[in-house]
Amino acid sequence: MKHFFTEGILNWNTFQNDRSMPWKKEKDPYRIWLSEIILQQTRVEQGRPYYERFISEYPTITDLAAAPDEAVFRLWQGLGYYARCKNMLAAARTVANDHAGIFPKDYTGIAALKGVGAYTAAAIASFAYNLPHAVLDGNVYRVLARFFGIDTPTDTTAGKKLFTQLAQDVLPEQQAGTYNQAIMDFGAVVCKPQQPLCKSCRLAPRCEAYQKGLTDLVPVKSKKLRIKKRYFYYLLPDNGSLRFVRKRTAKDIWQNLHEFPMIETPGPVTTAELLASPEFRQLMGKGKFTVTRESLEKKQQLTHQTIHARFLHISQAASMQPPEGFRAVPASELDQLAFPKIIVDFLKG
Ligand code: SF4
Known part of the structure; x- marks a missing residue:
C-alpha cells in the first residue's frame, strides 16, 4: 500500500505534473528558503512577483542581511504577516554573521x-541537499488522510504525530527532494481540497477515501477557526501637508509597520460617537474638531481576524501637534514608509 502510494506520486510527477513555479528544481538554499518564507500563508500567484523582486534586489543572503530594515519591509509590503519578514531578516543576519554567509x-x-x-526546514533540506526529511503541509495532510483513510484530526497532538510518522514512512529516501515537491503539487493539482480529480487519479484504485466515498470528510480538524472582527478608525488631522505617523511596536498584527493616529472600538461607531469618545479626546486633546472628509469602510481579511477600517480627515482652527508617540511627516514622504495594506490601498485612493 505504502509502496503503491509512493510510486504513484513519483510516476504522476514524471508523466503528468506540469505545475510550474520559478523556484522549482532550484538548488540554491537561499532562494529555496526565500520562496518558502514568502509562501508561508501566501498563495503561489501572489508570492511569485515578491520572490522575483527579492531575488533581483538581494541576489545573495549577504545582500539581504546588509539591507536596511525599512527597505526590506517596503519590499515585503502587501504580503502581510510582518513577523515573517522580521524573522527572515534575523535569519539572514544569523547566516551572514555566524555562518560566514553560508547557508546551513x-x-x-x-x-x-x-x-x-x-x-x-524539511523543504530546504530536501530540495537543496536531497536530505531525507518529509514535508508536511496542508496538501500533504490532505493527500495522506484521503489515500490512507485517516480520520484522526490533523490539529491534535496524536494527529500530528501519526501524520509525521506516515509522511516519513512513505518518503523515498534517495529521491526526497523530488518526492516532497511532487506530493505537494499532487495535493494542489489533483487531490485538491474541493472536487479532487479522483476519476483520473492513478491512486484511485487503492484510495480509501475514494473507494468509500469519504473524500469530503477527510482530513478532519477538531477546531473551527474563529474569525475576530476589529474596527479601526484612522484620524488624519488636516495639518497642511503633514501627516502624523508612528511605528506599531505592540505585540499585535502589523508590528513594525507605520500607522496614523487610530482608535480601535469593539464594534462599529458613528462619526459623532467617535468624536465624543474619551479615546478621541485622549489622542487629539481639547478643542473643537470637525470631520471634513471620511472614507467608506475598507476591509482587510487576515487569517484570524477581519479588519474594518475608516479614514477620517480631522480639522481644527488651531494648528495641531502630533499626539504623543507620533511624528509629523510630509505627505509626500509617506511612500518611503512601510504601511499595512489597508493604509496603502487608502493612500492609493
Ligand atoms: S482518488 Fe481522489 S481522494 Fe484519492 S488520492 Fe486520488 S484525488 Fe485524492
Whole structure:
C-alpha cells in the first residue's frame, strides 16, 4: 500500500505534473528558503512577483542581511504577516554573521534559523541537499488522510504525530527532494481540497477515501477557526501637508509597520460617537474638531481576524501637534514608509 502510494506520486510527477513555479528544481538554499518564507500563508500567484523582486534586489543572503530594515519591509509590503519578514531578516543576519554567509547544510542548522519551522526546514533540506526529511503541509495532510483513510484530526497532538510518522514512512529516501515537491503539487493539482480529480487519479484504485466515498470528510480538524472582527478608525488631522505617523511596536498584527493616529472600538461607531469618545479626546486633546472628509469602510481579511477600517480627515482652527508617540511627516514622504495594506490601498485612493 505504502509502496503503491509512493510510486504513484513519483510516476504522476514524471508523466503528468506540469505545475510550474520559478523556484522549482532550484538548488540554491537561499532562494529555496526565500520562496518558502514568502509562501508561508501566501498563495503561489501572489508570492511569485515578491520572490522575483527579492531575488533581483538581494541576489545573495549577504545582500539581504546588509539591507536596511525599512527597505526590506517596503519590499515585503502587501504580503502581510510582518513577523515573517522580521524573522527572515534575523535569519539572514544569523547566516551572514555566524555562518560566514553560508547557508546551513544540515536539518538541525536550518531548523535553528528564526522563522523556520519543521515544514520549511524539511523543504530546504530536501530540495537543496536531497536530505531525507518529509514535508508536511496542508496538501500533504490532505493527500495522506484521503489515500490512507485517516480520520484522526490533523490539529491534535496524536494527529500530528501519526501524520509525521506516515509522511516519513512513505518518503523515498534517495529521491526526497523530488518526492516532497511532487506530493505537494499532487495535493494542489489533483487531490485538491474541493472536487479532487479522483476519476483520473492513478491512486484511485487503492484510495480509501475514494473507494468509500469519504473524500469530503477527510482530513478532519477538531477546531473551527474563529474569525475576530476589529474596527479601526484612522484620524488624519488636516495639518497642511503633514501627516502624523508612528511605528506599531505592540505585540499585535502589523508590528513594525507605520500607522496614523487610530482608535480601535469593539464594534462599529458613528462619526459623532467617535468624536465624543474619551479615546478621541485622549489622542487629539481639547478643542473643537470637525470631520471634513471620511472614507467608506475598507476591509482587510487576515487569517484570524477581519479588519474594518475608516479614514477620517480631522480639522481644527488651531494648528495641531502630533499626539504623543507620533511624528509629523510630509505627505509626500509617506511612500518611503512601510504601511499595512489597508493604509496603502487608502493612500492609493
Ligand atoms: S482518488 Fe481522489 S481522494 Fe484519492 S488520492 Fe486520488 S484525488 Fe485524492
